[in-house]
Every structure is written in structure tokens, then in C-alpha cells.
Amino acid sequence: MSKLKVIHYINQFYAGIGGEEKADIKPELREGAVGPGAAFTAAFGDKAQITHTIICGDSYFNENLEKAKKEILGFVKKVKPDLFIAGPAFNAGRYGVACGTICDLVQSELGIPVITGMYRENPGAEMFKNSVYIVETNNSAVDMRNAVPKMAKLGLKIVKKEPIGASIEDGYLPNGVRVNFFDTDRGSKRAVDMLVKKLAGKPFTTEYPMPDFEKVPPNKAIKDMSKVTVALVTSGGIVPYGNPDHIESSSASKYGEYDITGVMDLTESTYETAHGGYDPVYANQDADRVLPVDVLREFEKEGKIGKLHHKFYTTTGNGTSTKSSKAFAKEFAQKLLYDKVGAVILTST
Amino acid sequence: MVKEVERAGIPVVHICTVTPISMTVGANRIVPAIAIPYPLGNPTKSMEEEKQIRRKILLRSLEALSMEVSEQTIFEMK
Numbered sequence: 278m279s280k281l282k283v284i285h286y287i288n289q290f291y292a293g294i295g296g297e298e299k300a301d302i303k304p305e306l307r308e309g310a311v312g313p314g315a316a317f318t319a320a321f322g323d324k325a326q327i328t329h330t331i332i333c334g335d336s337y338f339n340e341n342l343e344k345a346k347k348e349i350l351g352f353v354k355k356v357k358p359d360l361f362i363a364g365p366a367f368n369a370g371r372y373g374v375a376c377g378t379i380c381d382l383v384q385s386e387l388g389i390p391v392i393t394g395m396y397r398e399n400p401g402a403e404m405f406k407n408s409v410y411i412v413e414t415n416n417s418a419v420d421m422r423n424a425v426p427k428m429a430k431l432g433l434k435i436v437k438k439e440p441i442g443a444s445i446e447d448g449y450l451p452n453g454v455r456v457n458f459f460d461t462d463r464g465s466k467r468a469v470d471m472l473v474k475k476l477a478g479k480p481f482t483t484e485y486p487m488p489d490f491e492k493v494p495p496n497k498a499i500k501d502m503s504k505v506t507v508a509l510v511t512s513g514g515i516v517p518y519g520n521p522d523h524i525e526s527s528s529a530s531k532y533g534e535y536d537i538t539g540v541m542d543l544t545e546s547t548y549e550t551a552h553g554g555y556d557p558v559y560a561n562q563d564a565d566r567v568l569p570v571d572v573l574r575e576f577e578k579e580g581k582i583g584k585l586h587h588k589f590y591t592t593t594g595n596g597t598s599t600k601s602s603k604a605f606a607k608e609f610a611q612k613l614l615y616d617k618v619g620a621v622i623l624t625s626t
Numbered sequence: 627m628v629k630e631v632e633r634a635g636i637p638v639v640h641i642c643t644v645t646p647i648s649m650t651v652g653a654n655r656i657v658p659a660i661a662i663p664y665p666l667g668n669p670t671k672s673m674e675e676e677k678q679i680r681r682k683i684l685l686r687s688l689e690a691l692s693m694e695v696s697e698q699t700i701f702e703m704k
């Protein structure tokens with residue numbers, strides 16, 4: 278049997294082209310495997326082969342969505358692979374969204390089987406887990422050696438139209454489709470095992486998780502902005518120069534609270550970004566590009582807003598867990614309430 | 627973070643470039659930005675032009691805060 282033809286989609290980082298400074302590169306088609314493609318080649322053995330790799334910058338993809346989709350789809354049409362794989366993206370948000378978007382498109386437009394992989398908190402997972410098979414990975418590239426064989430195995434199963442097992446059997450993110458299977462233990466034993474673990478304070482896995490897609494209803498509109506104190510919050514990591522609280526460049530464990538009384542403009546020598554997930558050059562040159570203090574001071578003067586709150590809150594949003602972000606905001610929201618802040622402008626990079 | 631601020635009862639507008647992510651996260655008032663590394667600027671323009679871009683996005687954000695919404699809404703630039 279001849280080997281199945283596979284196209285692999287990766288970003289500029291995994292292609293070894295560069296980090297954030299290269300995140301704007303256009304889609305490119307190369308022959309053969311690149312970067313993590315080697316691990317897939319090993320996992321496929323004699324069953325399949327990566328004949329082509331598509332490389333695209335994460336920022337380019339997300340900022341030029343329609344163009345990027347068209348270009349990449351064009352490459353895939355030309356090669357006509359048996360399987361399309363993307364990533365794995367782990368917890369890289371833009372990469373995950375790109376992998377999900379392009380897999381969904383290749384599957385629906387061209388009818389070609391697809392597989393990707395990412396961490397369950399990656400925004401791409403929430404967006405696409407019901408439309409494409411997404412193998413669940415850990416939150417960092419350290420998990421590559423576990424993720425690749427799982428993706429390769431499930432990918433081949435899909436191509437060969439073999440029956441797909443339940444999500445916990447085949448390692449993909451639950452997609453809302455229930456698949457029955459026989460467990461080795463009967464229900465009563467599993468329930469007692471779970472209870473014993475729970476009583477002993479040990480971790481256990483429920484067989485009936487609660488859905489977590491909660492939405493918060495919008496608050497009422499503000500009647501008169503000119504009477505309201507507006508606070509700035511950012512996940513773009515803007516901090517006073519030197520990052521005095523050492524906010525981590527990714528997977529932040531804390532947020533910063535900084536006083537901007539009398540600050541009219543953020544300058545290169547006074548503010549910078551601590552964020553490690555985007556090209557920091559522009560934010561370091563002029564942090565107003567992320568945290569717009571200068572214009573809000575003008576609005577204050579012009580009476581468009583009551584005033585700009587004298588403190589801003591900041592953290593780095595990349596790789597930071599939903600749990601941490603939630604805890605940060607829960608805490609500083611109380612401070613904002615206490616300070617009688619009436620509206621928040623939150624900027625993200 | 628957007629959701630926790632909203633939950634606390636403070637109206638919040640999310641300015642970001644990748645609006646689908648904001649939709650997934652659950653922001654209610656969303657204003658599209660320029661680019662990931664410079665949401666409220668554009669280094670290819672002069673400082674003065676950049677400030678105008680920033681002003682426009684922020685004016686739109688004030689409008690978003692002043693408008694009632696019943697569901698997640700993206701306030702495209704006019």
C-alpha cells in the first residue's frame with residue numbers, strides 16, 4: 278500500500294523562522310516535513326508521509342483572515358492530501374485559532390479529513406472542538422512527544438473511516454457527540470472508587486462534567502459618560518519601565534496596579550511591556566499604543582469622560598490560565614468598585 | 627478578566643484585534659483594534675496620525691459603553 282499523503286500546517290515559530298517579530302509572514306508552501314513534522318513522520322511509520330508543510334505567521338493569519346484562508350486553501354487544493362494536520366498549538370491562542378479555523382475550512386470546503394491538537398483552555402478549542410477533532414494536549418510544547426502520536430493515530434483512524442472511540446479513549450476534546458463503550462469496571466464500583474478518592478481528598482475524574490460555557494449578562498449602558506470615572510485595564514502587559522513587580526512574560530501569576538496620577542503620556546523611558554507573546558517593539562516605543570493614557574487624558578480635558586481613574590491594572594495574557602485571570606479580575610474589580618469607577622476600557626493584544 | 631469586571635457590575639468595553647477570541651471568552655461590548663502588537667496605534671503612520679486612530683477607536687468605545695446591548699455585540703468602526 279502506498280503511503281497516505283499528509284499536509285502539515287505550522288506557524289512561523291515551529292518552522293524555525295522566528296518568534297513574534299516574524300508573526301506577520303505570509304502563508305508559504307514547502308515540500309517535505311518541517312519542525313514538528315519530523316515527529317509526525319516517525320509516528321506515521323510506513324502508513325503516511327508529510328509531503329508538504331504550510332507555514333503561516335500567527336498574526337498574519339488572524340489579521341488577514343479572509344486572505345489567509347484563501348491562500349492556504351489554494352495550497353491544499355493543489356496538493357490534494359489524504360489528511361490535513363495542524364499544530365499542535367498547545368496553549369498558544371492565535372496559533373490555536375488559526376489551526377482550528379483552517380482545519381474546519383479544509384474539512385468543510387474540500388472534504389479532506391483533518392486533525393489538530395491543543396490545550397483545553399486555548400480559545401481555538403472552545404471555537405472548534407465541535408466541528409473538528411482536536412486532540413487534547415498539555416499547555417506547553419513539552420507535551421509534544423505525547424501529543425504527536427495521539428494526533429497521528431486519530432488522524433489515520435479518521436482517514437481510514439475506522440470507528441472513533443469516546444473522547445477519553447481516543448484522547449480528543451469532547452465534541453458533544455456521545456459514544457458508548459464498555460468500561461472494565463461496572464458503574465457501582467466506579468462510583469464507590471470515586472467517592473473514596475473524594476473523601477480522601479485525592480483527585481478524581483467525574484463521568485458527568487458540568488458545562489462551563491457561562492456568559493455574564495451585559496450591564497446597563499452609561500447615560501452620561503462625562504460624569505463617569507473610567508479605568509484602564511490591559512492584558513497587554515504594560516508596566517512601568519523596569520517591570521518593578523516582575524510580572525512574568527507568560528503564564529502570569531500576578532497582576533500589577535500602578536498609579537498614573539499626573540501621567541499625561543506613556544513614553545519609551547517610563548513604560549514598557551512585560552508581555553512575551555507579541556513583538557514588544559511597538560509597545561516599548563510608545564505604550565499608549567496598548568494602554569491609551571494620552572488620548573484619555575485629552576478626553577478628560579474635553580469633558581468626554583468624567584475622569585481617568587488614577588490607577589490602572591495590568592497583566593500578561595499569554596498562557597495565563599483562565600483560573601488566574603479570573604482571580605486577578607475578581608480582586609481588582611472590587612477595588613474599582615470601592616474607588617467608584619463607573620466604566621472600564623480593557624485592551625488586549 | 628472582561629467577564630469578571632462585568633460580573634462585578636461595571637460596564638466594560640473590550641478593545642482587541644482578534645474579535646472571535648473576545649466573543650468566545652464572553653465579552654459583551656467589543657471594539658475591533660488595529661493589530662496585535664499595536665491595538666491602538668500604527669507605527670507606519672506619524673505620531674499625530676496615530677493619535678487620531680487611537681482617538682477614533684476610543685470614541686467608538688465610549689459609544690459602545692453608552693449603548694444598551696442585550697447580547698454580545700461587536701461595534702465595528704464607522
